[in-house]
Amino acid sequence: MSNAYLSLSRVDMAFGANVVLKGIDLAVQRGEFISLIGHSGCGKSTVLNIVAGLLKASSGGVIVDGREVNAPGPDRAVVFQNHSLLPWLTVYQNVELAVDKIFRGSRTKAERKDWILHNLAMVNMSHALERLPSEISGGMKQRVGIARALAMEPKVLLLDEPFGALDALTRAHLQDEVIRIQSELGNTVLMITHDVDEAVLMSDRVVMMTNGPAATIGQVMEVPLERPRNRIALAENPAYNHCRQEILSFLYEKQRKVEVLAARGSVRTPSLLSSRA
Numbered sequence: 001m002s003n004a005y006l007s008l009s010r011v012d013m014a015f016g017a018n019v020v021l022k023g024i025d026l027a028v029q030r031g032e033f034i035s036l037i038g039h040s041g042c043g044k045s046t047v048l049n050i051v052a053g054l055l056k057a058s059s060g061g062v063i064v065d066g067r068e069v070n071a072p073g074p075d076r077a078v079v080f081q082n083h084s085l086l087p088w089l090t091v092y093q094n095v096e097l098a099v100d101k102i103f104r105g106s107r108t109k110a111e112r113k114d115w116i117l118h119n120l121a122m123v124n125m126s127h128a129l130e131r132l133p134s135e136i137s138g139g140m141k142q143r144v145g146i147a148r149a150l151a152m153e154p155k156v157l158l159l160d161e162p163f164g165a166l167d168a169l170t171r172a173h174l175q176d177e178v179i180r181i182q183s184e185l186g187n188t189v190l191m192i193t194h195d196v197d198e199a200v201l202m203s204d205r206v207v208m209m210t211n212g213p214a215a216t217i218g219q220v221m222e223v224p225l226e227r228p229r230n231r232i233a234l235a236e237n238p239a240y241n242h243c244r245q246e247i248l249s250f251l252y253e254k255q256r257k258v259e260v261l262a263a264r265g266s267v268r269t270p271s272l273l274s275s276r277a
């Protein structure tokens with residue numbers, strides 16, 4: 001735990017009487033890509049919001065690079081499923097706003113401009129700098145959101161279903177771009193997803209959450225696939241298929257059994273599987 005770049009220790013979260021999270025422990029190394037997967041409503045966004053500093057855990061804590069998190073900060077950039085661009089600013093200005101806020105005191109205007117252009121080029125948006133969000137597609141808006149997050153040079157990139165609202169082809173393109181950028185920059189990433197293939201394709205480890213209430217980490221799986229990863233070649237890779245099976249089995253067999261037992265009153269809480277497998 002001690003040498004982790006990002007760590008969550010004994011995080012509990014309750015909204016009134018609704019105990020959403022119980023005993024979340026996770027240690028993430030610098031440069032690691034972690035996916036968080038679990039059934040709808042189990043508490044994935046709550047975990048991410050606690051790391052972002054948007055929510056305060058009821059107990060336990062989060063440490064990023066040796067510092068306790070207790071508020072939002074530029075060291076943790078968030079990309080949400082539904083792009084959060086300001087509609088009255090152009091693509092360029094949306095990124096500029098974040099860059100100016102963080103680097104006004106440390107970089108010249110020319111340096112900041114180069115940096116904005118560089119980050120928009122990384123997500124292939126150089127052709128649309130002057131367009132408003134209403135004039136670009138959903139996938140393009142997500143690209144700008146990712147460029148804006150990367151331009152903040154965050155210690156940790158927090159992605160809350162960043163591809164969830166996109167069609168399959170756009171989603172695949174953008175996944176590939178994020179994979180490429182992460183391999184170039186070595187970002188530490190925590191990503192929420194519902195998509196088993198996406199989790200395996202993109203992650204170093206997949207963190208599987210038990211069903212709520214009182215959700216916790218049920219299983220953590222290493223993805224033993226070399227990078228760069230090729231989505232087409234992976235389809236026939238036994239290790240890739242094994243990883244998919246493992247997640248599917250967790251989500252649709254192990255978690256389902258707990259649900260059934262809980263419904264029959266045989267178990268007291270759905271966190272029966274809380275010990276890491």
Ligand SMILES: Nc1ncnc2c1ncn2[C@@H]1O[C@H](COP(=O)(O)OP(=O)(O)OP(=O)(O)O)[C@@H](O)[C@H]1O
Pocket residue numbers: 015018020038039040041042043044045046047
């Ligand atoms: N601000 C809040 N106030 C009260 N309850 C909340 C709040 N945020 C989340 N919850 C509750 O916490 C639980 C977990 O929600 P959360 O959004 O974290 O789940 P999730 O796994 O991300 O869901 P999904 O996959 O559907 O997005 C839900 O019961 C939700 O109603």
